[in-house]
Amino acid sequence: MTNNTTTAPAATAELVFADPATLVIDDNVRTDTAIDAAFVASIATGVRQPVYAIRDSEGVVKVRDGQRRTLAAREAGLATIPVYIVDADTVEADDTERTRRRIIDQVITNGDRKGLKGSEEATAVEQLKLTGLSATRIAKELHTSKRKVDAALATATSQTAKDAVDTANLTLEQGMILAGYDDDPDAVDELLEAAAEGRFEHKAAELAETAAARAAIRTQRDELSVQGYASTTTRPSMDQARVLTYYVTADGTSPEPTACTQAHLLAYVRAEWTATCITADGTTVDYDDIDWAVDQDDPESQAEEGWIDPRTITKTDTATATVTWYHTDPDADELQPEWQWRNNNPRRTKPKPDSDQPLSDEDQARKDAESAARKQVIALNKLAVAAQSVRRDALRSALARKTLPKGTSAAVASFQAVTMWRNADLYNLTRQNADAKKIAKDLLGGIDPMEALDTATGERAQVIALAITLAAHEANMPKESWQGGHEYFRSIGEGRTRYLRFLSKVYGYQLADIEQVVTGDLTADAIALT
Template sequence: MTVLEMIDPATLTIDANVRADVQLDKAFLASIKEHGVIQPVVAHRGEDGGAHVLYGQRRTLAAVETKQSLIPVYVVDSLTEADRLAKQVVENDHRQALTDHDRAEAFHQLSLLGVSATQIARKTGAKKATVDSALKVRANDTATAALANGMTLEMAAVIEEFHGDEDAIVKLEQVADQNPQGFDHTAQRLRDDRTRAALIAEATAEVEAQGLTVVDEDVSYWDYKGAMARITDLRTSEGEPLTVEDADAAHIGWSYLGEVRVTYINTDWKAAGFTKPGAARSGKMTEEEKAERRTVIENNKAWDAATIVRIEFVQKLLKAKTTPKGALKFVAQSMGSHGYTVADGLSKHSGFAAELLGATDEYGALTAITSKATAKHETNVLAVVLAGFEKSLSRASWRNPSSTASHYLNQLAVWGYTLSDVETLITDHGNTETQETVNTETSSTNEAPTPGETFEDVRTGEEELIAEETGYADAS
């Protein structure tokens, strides 16, 4: 049963509320002071007989602040604590969007009451993945503090992901504060570094278990002239190849293909009586050459991380309800200027296009997507074109910038993608003309569809022109 009562706001009790920061801005207080509380607060009678606010914490506090004597209150039958909190989340989001911190705190309170993540999602209308992420963040003090300090839930979840790695957390906090647009790239780079370190540590343990010494110097570089040599470069006194058993050390590195590489070595092959066919290497690397090598290594790592972030962005772009602005024009211009790349998207990388659209890379996947009655044809065409461009990129792209790579990356930037530093080596080197510039320059002509036009719009326009021409011929 619900009863409308006029109650002194100072006598209302406000229990635990999902909103951590109650924002009583000047405009809101001025409105309450002048007009009073128009939308009734909702409360229930507690065991003490007092009215406890269910919904309307801000209105109640503003009424007290502006010294309102009475405000309208709907007094309802008591709700369970879990339902009360869940309904507050929904109500507060409708009235004034909750912060990620507020929402995480609400989910946490619900979980403490024994409500499962699935039930929380159902009660509040949140996605299950969001609830899971919020609960993980709330269970970690560092991530919770980051969330309270203004990080988004997604950023705080990354902080939780790197729990225990203080250096990584410091770096993430700095990026979040100084360059939030680059946060995803930094996070992925840290993930890659962590994975690489774990694999190298595993390989190191295996090598040491064989009784071999792990050396830091990579003898495979052209300028190495020390006493060590790879066993693959050595021969016995009889000219026979060496085996792993002839090694007494190993170098553990990271290959160009992104895999752990173990190089087995003999640390003093001359003393061991082995021979090394071919001329000895001579000359030392200059400091410039050493610096260039370090740059290549760092940029290759940065490129690997950026590739993951970039593909994730493209997948999200294609999941949107509508194709991005200017998509049709981008497809048309790509066909005209980068036809081989577009063709590769269909002939060589249709499986990857299906992956970008959320399916798996297998035979017939793209056919299944495009043949659906609900298929989004513009999006599917765009996915094929983007697949061709994405697959045209590699680690060599930043060292040899091309107009094709620049065209692709600049368009992604127009659609909201944040280019990493290594990707800007391509866009800064090549054609930096963005799709927005092209749109502006061609907007006065009728030769291409306007930005945002769909294939359906083009087809409709053609039909209208045909009808007009037919009508004109009949009138003549």
């Protein structure tokens, strides 16, 4: 009986150290061979994983896997690199088989590679730290930034953050922010929800801006919980409960929370912001006595007579938690509305002055609405400040590039032309915290745009010109922008909308909720407040 099975010849292979300049880069399914400075720096210390190459029938060594390592080694000036060489003739019978094998090898080697998970990277950096290496030394050894090392170390302190960088595909920088809210599960949930929507940076900025209020509310609710009381951060509806001061006891006195059944009480907890203004000599002054119209950037601008110059005071915003008690079952505690008690007991008390009479439902609703409107302005102004911080960080990063985003030159030219035609006054806008020229310099990394243009290439000059226009619009975006444009100048509001939509279209900037109020895509009432 004849055995017709044939056995392929065994591949002849060897591991050698070769001059990268003598190696030929074979055809490759990977067409992007770009290497950056960080990659070259990592290769400069030596190629740790051998490149894979074949030797053809003419003795030419062709790199099949490891072209980027080879190119980086050449750029770093390495004399030799490890190369695993297989003789092609022993495993590839002809050109067709050679091409087929090359493609298969390259797809497999590139497709099977899997980078470290974020949690693994954080743990690795933490372990290096435990060996005694400083964050600066770790950054140097890993050829990365100290900022990233600090982020990894912070992420490593929180299991929640480590899990999230993997499951929610967060960066280590985002993991560091998440780790800072280990004691605030609600904040963690908000951040993860925002991450899924591409709004992580905005939510992080909003949380940072309202951190004091959230902390005050959280502390107050923890204390109430220890005492056995239920609490909420949402004002109860009239169907759910009534404010405790709406009721009186059987003898007509106002009920105290401690005299009521705990199970029937609900504490409505919210934060109140208080502005404290102190002069240089430590005197506390009234906020309304300060001339806030003074241009603090103009030395010649002076406060009106009898008013205080804002440049002479230090303003501090302090958040404190307040509790309003509500009752869910007045009959159980034998309580009744005050007006009802008065009707039932006309002889037991003299009518109180009108100012002491309990408010009607209509008046109480009006009072509550006015109070809510004031709180909304304060809260949304803070969100606008947070959004501005994220937006300007994004602009600084975008304007550091040498060129405009690919394929956007027409959109940029149109945006600049419309701005010059309809909002030319913005270029010279100067007011407190809104000087277009100063903002332009800040967006360009502290470089005066006129000086930058002197040495800029044609494409870089386009970026600088755009920076000047973007700065003009930034000067037109005070924290109150969400309230609308000036009623006599509709173009102001239209300019803000056009600006934000331009950022979204050209740079892929994700608008914050408060910015969507400016564009009209959301209403102010649709934003949940802390």
